[in-house]
Amino acid sequence: MRLRGTGTYSMMIWGRHLLKHGIQICSSRASCQMSCQMKRYYSFLPDNVKSLRMVANPDISKIRNIGIMAHIDAGKTTTTERMLFYSGFTRTLGDVDDGDTVTDFMVQERERGITIQSATVTFDWKTHRINLIDTPGHVDFTLEVERALRVLDGAVAVFDASAGVEAQTLTVWRQAEKHHIPCICFLNKMDKPTASFSFSIESIRQKLKTNPLLLQIPVGIGRNFTGVIDLVSSQQMIWKAASREDDGRVFETKPLSQVENSDLVVEAEEARAALIEQVADLDDEFADLLLTNFSDNFDAIPSIKLQEAVRRVTLAQKAVPVLCGSSLRNKGVQPLLDAITAYLPAPDERHNDLIRWYKDDLCALAFKVVHDKQRGPLVFLRIYSGTMKPQTAVHNINRNNVERMSRLLVPFADQHVEITSLAAGNIALAVGLKQTVTGDTIVSSKASAAAAARRANRDQAMETKASVILSGVEVPEPVFFCSIEPPTMAKQADLENALDCLQREDPSLKVRVDPDSGQTILCGMGELHIEIIHDRIRREYGIETHLGPLQVAYRETILNHASATETLDRTVGDRRHVVTVTLAVHPVDDSSSGNSCDVMFEEETERQMSAEMKDAVDNGVQSSYFQGPLLGYPVQGVATAIQSVRLEPGTSLAMVSALLSLAQAMKQAGGQILEPVMSLEVTVWEAHLSSVLGDLAQRRGAIKDIQSRNDAMKLVLATVPLAEMMGYSTILRTLSSGNATFSLQLDSYEAMNPQHQKSLIQKVAGLA
Numbered sequence: 207m208r209l210r211g212t213g214t215y216s217m218m219i220w221g222r223h224l225l226k227h228g229i230q231i232c233s234s235r236a237s238c239q240m241s242c243q244m245k246r247y248y249s250f251l252p253d254n255v256k257s258l259r260m261v262a263n264p265d266i267s268k269i270r271n272i273g274i275m276a277h278i279d280a281g282k283t284t285t286t287e288r289m290l291f292y293s294g295f296t297r298t299l300g301d302v303d304d305g306d307t308v309t310d311f312m313v314q315e316r317e318r319g320i321t322i323q324s325a326t327v328t329f330d331w332k333t334h335r336i337n338l339i340d341t342p343g344h345v346d347f348t349l350e351v352e353r354a355l356r357v358l359d360g361a362v363a364v365f366d367a368s369a370g371v372e373a374q375t376l377t378v379w380r381q382a383e384k385h386h387i388p389c390i391c392f393l394n395k396m397d398k399p400t401a402s403f404s405f406s407i408e409s410i411r412q413k414l415k416t417n418p419l420l421l422q423i424p425v426g427i428g429r430n431f432t433g434v435i436d437l438v439s440s441q442q443m444i445w446k447a448a449s450r451e452d453d454g455r456v457f458e459t460k461p462l463s464q465v466e467n468s469d470l471v472v473e474a475e476e477a478r479a480a481l482i483e484q485v486a487d488l489d490d491e492f493a494d495l496l497l498t499n500f501s502d503n504f505d506a507i508p509s510i511k512l513q514e515a516v517r518r519v520t521l522a523q524k525a526v527p528v529l530c531g532s533s534l535r536n537k538g539v540q541p542l543l544d545a546i547t548a549y550l551p552a553p554d555e556r557h558n559d560l561i562r563w564y565k566d567d568l569c570a571l572a573f574k575v576v577h578d579k580q581r582g583p584l585v586f587l588r589i590y591s592g593t594m595k596p597q598t599a600v601h602n603i604n605r606n607n608v609e610r611m612s613r614l615l616v617p618f619a620d621q622h623v624e625i626t627s628l629a630a631g632n633i634a635l636a637v638g639l640k641q642t643v644t645g646d647t648i649v650s651s652k653a654s655a656a657a658a659a660r661r662a663n664r665d666q667a668m669e670t671k672a673s674v675i676l677s678g679v680e681v682p683e684p685v686f687f688c689s690i691e692p693p694t695m696a697k698q699a700d701l702e703n704a705l706d707c708l709q710r711e712d713p714s715l716k717v718r719v720d721p722d723s724g725q726t727i728l729c730g731m732g733e734l735h736i737e738i739i740h741d742r743i744r745r746e747y748g749i750e751t752h753l754g755p756l757q758v759a760y761r762e763t764i765l766n767h768a769s770a771t772e773t774l775d776r777t778v779g780d781r782r783h784v785v786t787v788t789l790a791v792h793p794v795d796d797s798s799s800g801n802s803c804d805v806m807f808e809e810e811t812e813r814q815m816s817a818e819m820k821d822a823v824d825n826g827v828q829s830s831y832f833q834g835p836l837l838g839y840p841v842q843g844v845a846t847a848i849q850s851v852r853l854e855p856g857t858s859l860a861m862v863s864a865l866l867s868l869a870q871a872m873k874q875a876g877g878q879i880l881e882p883v884m885s886l887e888v889t890v891w892e893a894h895l896s897s898v899l900g901d902l903a904q905r906r907g908a909i910k911d912i913q914s915r916n917d918a919m920k921l922v923l924a925t926v927p928l929a930e931m932m933g934y935s936t937i938l939r940t941l942s943s944g945n946a947t948f949s950l951q952l953d954s955y956e957a958m959n960p961q962h963q964k965s966l967i968q969k970v971a972g973l974a
């Protein structure tokens with residue numbers, strides 16, 4: 207193991223200081239190994255204990271829970287690495303390309319230089335506590351972004367300044383908007399010769415349909431990029447050294463009035479005047495102040511007043527502050543940290559109706575589970591109200607059970623610090639919660655949930671249970687699947703255990719057993735997702751598995767209305783179960799029903815049925831929706847009306863659920879296969895554009911647009927059926943001599959044309 211940072215002696219002292227302050231370092235491995243790991247990354251020093259006290263006890267107004275999000279390779283991990291370094295929590299700068307960053311700690315992340323799972327790190331910047339989650343940029347790991355955003359209060363969107371807004375930026379931006387998260391934009395890679403500040407700003411304005419607030423202008427660009435002018439404080443910041451080895455800790459600050467470059471001064475003054483005008487348009491308080499006290503000279507407005515107004519418009523999501531820098535060249539990251547603390551909200555500035563019903567009682571959301579071989583599941587929790595303490599029982603409202611939390615930790619990427627309590631606004635890691643899964647609400651007791659429900663009901667008429675459960679995490683549906691087999695049957699149980707653990711960690715991974723072949727089926731978000739799962743089973747669980755060919759997760763629907771009567775007759779043991787059901791199916795617009803399928807009962811039939819029988823029929827129809835009649839894919843866009851149900855005496859309700867089938871009615875209604883159609887974005891040099899376009903035409907691709915980027919690369923926007931995209935990365939590499947990238951994400955499910963549907967059915971039946 208390569209050791210970085212402090213020596214053993216200072217580690218011992220550091221350990222002693224932690225213990226003295228009621229904080230213990232802990233790890234899944236032996237303690238000596240742990241201290242080696244701590245040495246690798248963290249530089250908490252004895253004289254830094256003051257900030258360590260804040261680990262346990264930061265004031266809520268000083269906490270910032272933020273995420274770093276962007277398209278793949280924009281520089282999220284590199285930026286995070288610089289933040290950790292400048293805040294003093296690491297002693298050396300890690301590098302994605304050397305595979306030694308703090309947040310990309312999984313073997314696969316280090317080998318591939320990409321982020322796969324979101325990593326949480328806690329550090330202090332000046333007087334603030336920052337809990338930061340570095341999220342993956344690759345679309346296959348969208349769930350990681352979704353669950354991080356669910357619990358964050360603010361976000362930094364990182365952009366490659368030569369590319370502007372890229373495909374996945376748009377997706378994560380929409381996710382942040384859905385959760386009403388105020389954002390800051392950071393235009394990274396300003397050192398690239400093709401970087402363009404104005405192009406990126408325009409791209410943000412056009413593509414994200416947002417209002418960028420330019421808080422800085424760059425000093426130089428490309429190789430000449432040396433720093434920024436902060437328009438709020440009217441200060442220039444210059445990082446002198448041009449070499450990559452310079453760590454960027456030291457930079458020169460001078461007031462704009464002392465800057466010699468007169469063109470730059472004029473540019474900055476104009477940009478500041480534009481900023482003041484823009485903010486005044488968005489914030490009445492600021493506009494009043496300007497007109498009342500500074501009408502003669504807007505420029506004389508104190509920086510602090512401008513900063514407060516920028517904060518108000520950012521929190522109100524009327525505009526988005528934009529900063530720039532080059533994380534790799536160690537320029538512009540300290541002002542970004544200042545902006546995070548100045549403009550993004552503290553936890554108590556976020557609006558959450560539900561939380562006030564808990565008053566000072568504990569209410570937390572489980573947003574992630576990771577498996578530790580020694581300690582079992584570790585649950586990441588965002589604490590919204592109350593205080594969390596180890597060695598206490600907590601109530602899981604979703605599962606309606608009580609669990610005992612044995613230990614409480616603060617996460618520092620793959621290292622954890624044990625603490626004795628953690629208050630609202632923080633992110634904690636709990637040991638001992640064996641049943642809790644992503645999306646569960648944790649409270650101190652059933653009685654406290656009931657008390658919150660009573661308060662909620664007093665406030666407004668609401669369903670008691672729903673009103674006190676925090677909304678969970680939306681899990682996207684997988685689009686790919688393949689079979690997975692252990693090397694020998696003896697390893698089947700180990701494989702099942704590994705898949706159980708991995709599924710608990712990653713709800714976007716689905717595992718099922720094929721009812722016909724009995725094979726275990728892995729369903730995932732994309733080729734890379736399944737490849738990583740395969741690799742993790744090998745490395746972390748020591749099982750060499752065999753994956754079947756990757757297949758597309760189609761769906762089924764119907765084209766017409768049809769009704770049918772089916773009699774189901776089954777003898778189990780010495781008991782005969784007979785049920786006759788008349789039902790009708792009809793297609794519904796699944797865009798309005800959110801892809802779900804409905805069950806309705808005709809009035810007269812409903813009146814004659816008991817609640818139990820209705821449930822049994824409903825369950826039977828719902829399970830029929832799991833397997834369509836054409837190829838056994840899940841059904842969507844179908845409504846079923848139950849017209850009559852007749853049960854022979856002695857028929858059990860469980861058998862009604864088990865026997866009920868829509869197959870006959872759906873066949874009569876004309877089955878239709880729906881295929882996932884992806885939106886594709888290919889970035890390619892003009893020289894290779896025609897071969898990429900020609901290839902897409904052969905893949906049933908529909909070109910939507912071809913755009914030019916600032917760095918003279920072309921951006922091809924298209925839709926293409928997922929079935930045509932197997933192994934596309936290899937093909938694209940060949941077509942572009944390795945000079946193109948692409949991003950693929952689910953656009954919609956669309957009806958296959960009759961010819962393709964016929965050949966798919968023949969292929970699945972083994973006839974083609």
Ligand SMILES: Nc1nc2c(ncn2[C@@H]2O[C@H](COP(=O)(O)OP(=O)(O)OP(=O)(O)O)[C@@H](O)[C@H]2O)c(=O)[nH]1
Binds near residue numbers: 281343396397535
């Ligand atoms: N020129 C230049 N390259 C940079 C800069 N920041 C990061 N890079 C490089 O861009 C590549 C991607 O950087 P990462 O930090 O891994 O980007 P990321 O957004 O975390 O990537 P994913 O998490 O895999 O999506 C690496 O090769 C970095 O060295 C920068 O400021 N300038």
